[in-house]
Amino acid sequence: MLEFDLPPAIADLVAARNKLRDYYKAVGLKFTLDGNLVGDLGEAIAVELFGLRLAEARSTAGIDGRSPDGRTVQVKATGTGSGPAFRQTEAKAQHLLFFDLDFERAKGLVVFNGPEHIAVAALPAVFSGQRSLTKGQIRAADARVADSDRLRRVDIGG
Known part of the structure; x- marks a missing residue:
């Protein structure tokens, strides 16, 4: 797995969040970075690290952009150390990037970088709602990716 420093703009956001959290610690506010924000941060990191061109029509569920060589790419990110979550979508990406972001250290890990079908092979062919892979499943899937893929x-950036 490739470890990287969070891009400066994201590191600044994390530092500001930490300052807020420290200031309001006595009242118990945590200012958790989660949900759509973490997904957007993952896409920003994919742009910076891998040159992803984000899809203009943000309505294509399952495809976030294209790699420099033209592959469709879905980007997933977590800030909690969990595995990626998937929904059934009509469009299937050719490639998946999955990042584990450590906001305390302003670091990230590329946990999965490969053909999406390798990662989702552990999921049922048909399911409703959302299904997640465990940390172990996504790491095992990444180990099956050829370097050329x-x-x-x-x-x-930077």
């Missing part, structure tokens, strides 16, 4: 890091 991984997106190359480009580091366009």
